[in-house]
Amino acid sequence: MLDTSARLLRLLALLQARRFWSGADLAARLEVTERTVRRDVDRLRSLGYPVHSSTGVAGGYQLGAGASLPPLLLDDAEALAVALGLRIAAAGTVAGIDEAVVRALAKLEQVLPSRLRKRVRALHSAVASLSMAGPPVDAEILSTLAAASRDETVVRFRYADARGRTSNRTVEPHGVVHTGPRWYIAAWDRSRDDWRVFRVDRISGKVTTERRFVRRDIPGGDLAAFVARSITTDPYAVRGRVLFHAPRERIAQRVPPSIARVTALDDERCVLEAGSTSARSLALHVALLGEEFEVLEPEELRAEVRTLAERLARATARA
Numbered sequence: 057m058l059d060t061s062a063r064l065l066r067l068l069a070l071l072q073a074r075r076f077w078s079g080a081d082l083a084a085r086l087e088v089t090e091r092t093v094r095r096d097v098d099r100l101r102s103l104g105y106p107v108h109s110s111t112g113v114a115g116g117y118q119l120g121a122g123a124s125l126p127p128l129l130l131d132d133a134e135a136l137a138v139a140l141g142l143r144i145a146a147a148g149t150v151a152g153i154d155e156a157v158v159r160a161l162a163k164l165e166q167v168l169p170s171r172l173r174k175r176v177r178a179l180h181s182a183v184a185s186l187s188m189a190g191p192p193v194d195a196e197i198l199s200t201l202a203a204a205s206r207d208e209t210v211v212r213f214r215y216a217d218a219r220g221r222t223s224n225r226t227v228e229p230h231g232v233v234h235t236g237p238r239w240y241i242a243a244w245d246r247s248r249d250d251w252r253v254f255r256v257d258r259i260s261g262k263v264t265t266e267r268r269f270v271r272r273d274i275p276g277g278d279l280a281a282f283v284a285r286s287i288t289t290d291p292y293a294v295r296g297r298v299l300f301h302a303p304r305e306r307i308a309q310r311v312p313p314s315i316a317r318v319t320a321l322d323d324e325r326c327v328l329e330a331g332s333t334s335a336r337s338l339a340l341h342v343a344l345l346g347e348e349f350e351v352l353e354p355e356e357l358r359a360e361v362r363t364l365a366e367r368l369a370r371a372t373a374r375a
Contacts, residue, residue, distance in 0.1 A: 060096075060099075063086055063088070063096060064096055064099055064100060065129065066085075066086060067082065067086060067093070067096050067097070067100065068100060068105065068129055069129045069131075070082060070085055070086075071100075071105075071107065071117065071118075071119040072119060072129060075118060076116055076117070076118050077116050077117050077118070078115070078116040078117075079093050079094070079115070079116060079117065081116075082117065093117075097109065097117060105119065106119065106120040106121065107119055107120070108120045132172060135164070135168060135172055135176075136172065136175060136176060138164060139164055139165065139168070139176045140176070142160055142164065191237075191238065191257040192257065193239050193256045193257045194256075194259075196263075197213075197256060197259055197263050198232070198239060198256055200263045200265070201229055201232055201241050201256065201259075201263065202232050204229050204263075204265050205229040205230060205231050205232060205241070207268075208228075208268050208269055208270070208271055209229075209265045209266065209267070209268055209269070210226060210227070210228055210246075210265070210266040210267055210268070210269050211226075211227060211229055211243075211263055211264065211265050211266070212224065212225065212226050212227075212263070212264045212266065213225055213227075213259045213260075213261065213262075213263045213264075214259070214260050214261045215254055215258055215259055215260075216258045216260065217258070222260075225245060225247065225252075225254070226245075226246045226247060226266075227241075227243035227244060227245050227246060227252070227254075228243055228244040228246065228269040228271075228272070229241050229242070229243045230242050230243055230244070230271065230272070230274060230279065231274075231279040232256070233279060233280055233283040235283075235287070235312065235313045235314035236312055236313065236314065237312070237314060238255060238256075238257065238314055239255070239256040239257065240253050240254065240255055240256065240283050240286075240287065241253070241254050241256055242274065242279055242282055242283050242286075244269075244272055251274075251275055251282070253282075253283050253286040253287060281317070284313060284317045285317070287314055288313075288314070288315060288316050288317055288329065288330055288331055289317070289329055289330065289331040290331070291331065292331025292332055292333060293331075293333060293334075294331060294332050294333070294334060294335050294338055294354070294356065294357065295329070295330075295331045295354070296328075296329070296330055296331070296332070296335075296338050296342070296351065296352075296353065296354065296357045297327060297328070297329050297351075297352040297353050298327065298328045298329075298330075298342050298349050298350070298351055298352060298357075299321070299325060299326075299327055299349060299350045299351075299352055300325065300326050300327070300328060300345070300347050300348070300349045301324065301325055301347065301348040301349065301350075302324070302325070302326065302347040302348070303320070303323060303324060303325075303326065304318050304319070304320035304326035306347070307326055307328060307345065307347065308326075310345055311328065311330075311345070315330060316328050316329060316330035317329045317330070327352070328342070330342075335354075335356040335357045335359070335360040336360050336364075338357055338360070339357060339360040339361045339363075339364050340364070342361070343361070343364060
């Protein structure tokens with residue numbers, strides 16, 4: 057059986073790993089009685105951990121939010137994930153958190169065991185960032201939107217569209233999506249009575265939260281896919297589908313998710329879906345990827361590819 061100090065750490069780790077535990081489950085995990093679990097919970101409370109309890113058939117324990125941040129327990133995999141995430145965030149697009157990220161990373165690496173510190177350094181040396189620079193977003197706005205999405209809370213904010221026109225929006229946020237250069241929030245817009253995708257960097261002022269809402273089904277059932285459609289094809293007059301005779305991974309490396317969607321058909325073929333203001337510009341971008349391809353639709357794009365091929369053939373003949 058674990059001694060008291062080790063048991064408290066184990067209990068804390070269990071409470072942080074899952075939202076709710078029954079007393080019987082905790083007692084079984086710790087190999088103690090439920091009475092001992094109650095005493096250990098009281099000890100955690102005396103140390104500042106806000107452990108909530110409820111009685112009855114559905115009763116149990118839950119770690120809540122306190123007035124200050126208590127220490128967190130991380131296993132090896134979690135510590136590596138946090139360290140790598142902080143290093144990536146230091147070069148990210150969230151404004152106002154650079155210094156905080158560096159401080160947090162320094163604190164974490166200072167207390168890591170030597171075996172983990174070596175793995176973290178190996179990861180840092182092996183991972184390089186070549187992401188597209190995007191407009192910075194406000195860290196407070198981003199965290200408020202993410203929390204509202206998690207808690208299913210209606211939010212109000214001021215938004216500027218692509219032409220700079222501003223409006224007040226009341227929405228039901230269903231998730232935040234990061235494409236690399238930009239952050240987006242997918243939400244049900246109450247004033248438009250329809251789904252909308254908002255760029256977080258275009259949200260200004262104070263984001264206020266209101267009452268709860270009932271979560272709706274995302275169109276297509278996939279949040280990331282819905283945002284991808286909304287920013288890569290839906291806003292454009294020309295929407296193309298192109299079959300590439302190349303693995304999806306190879307095409308996806310050259311095409312950011314904020315520009316096009318790339319779906320694998322099999323190990324050697326994939327379909328690219330993208331939008332553009334003109335078929336000519338889309339034909340040029342597709343050709344510049346340097347892979348064998350077939351235009352699936354529309355006919356307008358197919359005609360522009362033929363025109364481009366004929367023009368290049370004439371240029372070669374003259375040369």
